[in-house]
Each structure stands twice: as C-alpha cells, then as structure tokens.
Amino acid sequence: MSQKDARRLTFLLLLSPFLLWILLLVVIPHIDMFMLSVREKIEPRVYETGLGNYIEVFSEPVYVHTLFRTAVMSVAATALTLLLAFPVSYYIAKLARGRLKSALFLMCLLPFWVSELVRVFGWMILLRETGVISSFLQWAGLVSGPVEFLYNDAAVMVGLVYTSMLFMVVPLVSTLDSLDESLVEAGYDLGGGGFAVLREIVIPHAMPGIVAGCIIVFMLSLGNYLTPILLGGKSSLWFTGHIYSQFITRFNWEFGAAFGFILLATSSLLVWLALRLSGQTLASTIAKS
C-alpha cells in the first residue's frame, strides 16, 4: 500500500465516525423533527403535509405570549449577566495578580462543577418563605412576617443569571487577558477618562468575548427548563415547558415538534443576528471559549 493510499484510508477512517455522529444524531433527527412538525393529523392514522401545527401555535395567544416572554426574559438575563460579569472579569484579568487571580478565576468556575439542580435547589432554600433570606430579614427586624421571594419573575431572573454567569466570565477573562496594558495607559496619557478608555479601547478589544458569552448565555436561558419551573412556580410560563407537556404529558408529538422548531428557529435567528451585528463568526467565537 502506497503512502498516499494509507493517508486516504486514514482519512476515511477518521471521517466516518464524524459523519455517523453528526448525521445520525444531529442532522437527520432535526430534519425528521421538522417533517413531523409539518404533518397534520386529519383523523386517526391519516396525515397531510401542511403548516397547520404552526398556524395553530401562532393563533393561540398563550403560546405566542410564552414565546415572546421567554425571548424577552432571556435577552434581559443575558444583558444582566454581561453587566454583572464584566467588572468582575476585568478585575480578574487586569487587577488581580498571581495567586489571587487564579483563585478568583477558579471560584467563578465553581458553580459549573455543581449540577444545575443543586444550584436551583440552593436558591429555593434561600428565597422561599421559610428560607434563609426571609428569616434573616425578620431577625434583623426589617420585616414583620415571612416574605415569599420565590415564584416570581425576579426569582427566575436571579436563577438564570446565576446559572449562566460562568459562561460569560470565562470568555470575557480570556479576551481581556490578551488586552495589552500599554494601550490602556496610552489611552489615559492621551487624556481619555475612565469611560472613554473603556468605550474606545477595552470594549472593542473584548468584543469577541462579549459576543461569545452573550450567545452561550442567551441559548442557555432560552433552552432552560429547570430554573423557570422550580423558581418561577406554576404560573411561570417558559417555552420549554410547553414542549415538555406536548411531548410527554399530552403525547401530541406533531404539535410538540412545531414548538421545538419554533424555539430552535428563534434561538438560531437571534444568535445569527448577534454574530452579524458584531461581525463575528460561530467558529471564531464559540470554538475559542
């Protein structure tokens, strides 16, 4: 066997697991899900192709409202995460030194090493009526009776931001780390104030990290199931909740597949928009973080 043939054979051996994985587990199942979503049930065991499921979703105000609410809250959670994480990331990347720097960075990773279930559970114990915060406020004399902090949108927001914080901090720290400090000094030397330097030098440099972080956080929030259900309570509607109930509880798969596809389309659209607006590509942001 010649050298060239051997190389060719190796290539095929490496290509086949990739193709099997990506086609059988990712590409074809999603095509199949789409096919299912455009299948309308006319009567038992008789189907027709059409957009009926989608029309039904969009003509039902509850579903439209939930989709809108999920998207808006996910965008808000993303913005809040960025706002909270940026100063801390800058501190870790540029102000902390040596041991402290690596210790702080590792501490940011801590929540990731613990199951999302445990994190949400921790927040439930903190926020519930008989929980730690309510008891503390009563003990401090700030409120007279127990206060329920759980089961509202603010609780959902706290949980979403908490769960996704790490995915913002890591890309931010890694891009800010590579920022040349003499550029910042030069900015000050040229007479720029703190905000001018931040706007003209720091943020443009950190843009790939910001975009990567925002995309991941947005995706995680949109696709989150546990946090809205457990922290938001029964009245909190989240799109994944509808998907679950259509598939598992009501066994209406055609309808559920349409839900799934709408969520996928919404998430892809917003991710694409973010990449477009910032001039980044998926490979340049996600793969590096």
Place this chain on the structure above:
Amino acid sequence: MLPTIPQSALVRLTYRGYVALFFIYLIAPLLVAATFAFNDSLFPSLPWNGLTFDWFFNSTQPKLGLFHDPNIMRGIRTSFVVAVFTTTLSLLVGTTNAFLFERYQFPLKELCYVLMLMPLVIPGVILGISMLVFSSTIANGLEDSFGFEIEALRPGLFLVVLGQFSFIATIATLVISARLRKFDRTLEEAAYNLGGSRFDVLRTITLPYLKPALIGSGLIAFLISFENFNTTLMLVGSDSPLTITMYDRMKEGSTPVLNATSLFLMIGSGILAFIAVLAQRDKSKPAED
C-alpha cells in the same frame, strides 16, 4: 483602570466591594444547599434544630439517609453507568474528530466544522426531542415493515446515552483539538525517520502527548453527563438517572436528604475537578518549584 494608574481610594474600595459581593452571590446557594444537609429537621429550611448526620447514615423513615435511600442509590448507579458509556463514546469520536479537523484538508471542511459546533448552540431540550422523534420513526418503521420491536429505540438509557453523547462529543473535540494544534509535528517526522510505523508513532508519540487533554475532556464529559438534566428528561424511560430522581423529589418538597445528595455531588465534582487540574498540568514543562 490599571494597577499602574492612580485611582481614588473610594473608587478602588467600591470596586473591591462589588467583586466581594459578586463572590458571595456565587457561593451562597451552594453553601446553604450543603449546610442544610446537617440540619436536624424534616424540611430543608430554617429554623436550625441542631447538627445531625442522619441525612447521610440513618436507615429508618422518616429520616431516611442518603446511603439507605434505595431510589437515590439506584439513581447514582444509573447515572454512573450512563456517564461511563457517554464518556467513552465522546472520547473516541472527539479524538478522531480532532485529527480529522487538525490534520486534513477536504472539500466542505468549513461546513463540516460549523456542523461539528452545532450541538453546542442547540438547546438541550431540542436535542432530546429530535432524538426521541427520530428513534421512534426508526422503531415504528421497523415494526411496520418487518414486525419486530427494538426496545432500545424507545425512551430509555440507550437513548439517554446517545442524546448526551450528541453534544458532549463537540466539547471533547474542542478540548482535544486545542492540544493537538500545539503539537510539534517534527517529533512525528523524527519517529518516522527512525523507522517507526504509523501505529507505533501514534502509540508512543502522539497519544502520550494528548494524554492530558484526553484525561481532562474525559472528566469534563463524565461530569456533564452525570449532571445533565434537559436532554435526559426528554429521553428517560423507567430507569431514572440521579438528576431525574432528584427533580421528582424537589417538586414534591423533600426532606434534607436532597441536601445530603447535593453535598455528595459537590464532593464528587470537587474530586474530579482536582484530578482534572492535576492532569492538565503540562509535564513537559519544567516544574516551577
């Protein structure tokens, strides 16, 4: 703001205070989830009734401890088995993918690379339902045309493994690729010149070099699989992995045995994280101390 640039003490203190608050926010839920495992009360909430280890070791109701709770122990075993299979598959495909994308040029490589990244930007719930839809399509097809039923294609652990593998493989690919990219290829060439076969070179030069990345991504894969909830929820059959068992308990309102389980998970992850840090340390570099 930089250490080299003078700032007013007030600004510096406020900034530090904010960073400190941020870390309290990160630690608080984990801390309370762990602490209430030792509370001698039937509910994971205040008041504090004194220290107990019953939630770990007690063998009778109503204070059934973690190590005597058959459902939770079964959940841990199930999760462990699922995680072992998922990790093995992810490492195999991750390694072949890394070689494919780092060593070969082929038509449509860009497209394949983007496809490889896709599972990271698809919400876990959607990955789960698309897998569910596709496997049922196959199972129904086989049943209708050949009249036999494949149990593995119905919701259950086999599908859970495939569902988790579908996106964990991407993570493994990225970690292993990052290390392979830094590999000095002249080492391989030297080995060929010395008469080594392709297999020898792979076994004695390239794979040992990749070992830290393989161990690191293996641990990450294991952890993500063990803690996965979204994808698992959609594909689970009658055997529940730990996260599903915990979720069911959490909805009902549970005894602090859940806190004990949380602490158990934290310690387990902590040990894995420690091993990962040790493994990632590059042995080819001279030690610093």
